[in-house]
Amino acid sequence: MVQQKIVIEVPLHCAKCKKKILKICTTAKGFMSLTTHRGEEDRVEIIGEGVDAARITERLREKVNKYAKLVRVTKIEE
Template sequence: MKQKIVIKVSMPCEKCRTKALKIAAISQGVISVALEGGDEKDKVVVIGERVDAAGLTSRLKKKVNDASIWSVEEVKPPKKEEQKNEKKEEKSPAYYCPTYCPPPSEYHKVVVYDSYPNTCTLM
């Protein structure tokens, strides 16, 4: 069962944010870690399986600054209908050209202009 854990941590500087992300990332069972909270970026969002939220919060308190659990919720897998819709969207063309591009062909013409003709002594 995947969980989404949001922990509010007092992080006044960029170094504290980096340290908090590292601590959360090395925890057992963590799949992804992110920062949220607008301009302040004061919330660490952890997604994982069987993550110890209380233990992670206590480590963040000891190593970074004051921390508290904001929310813990279960992440539900997407419904089958949504997965089918995603697969339909993936059938787009292999490349996209913002302007008109002719389709690739087997034969290409290469035009080379030699500014000094007949200067090659080897040929």
């Protein structure tokens, strides 16, 4: 399978929210690594194989914050 990089914009308000976000992202099937970026637009970058980006975004909206936006999904060529 081809690795993919998923970028989701989601507010990282507090430690409790961040913990929920990490749990949702790291338990996804095919997950390999995760990076968070703080700034004007808080973002989460997920790298994995066959990860369902739409499902992760949907779960983030349900469990953490109504505002979670899938920014992009790109293939990582090796």
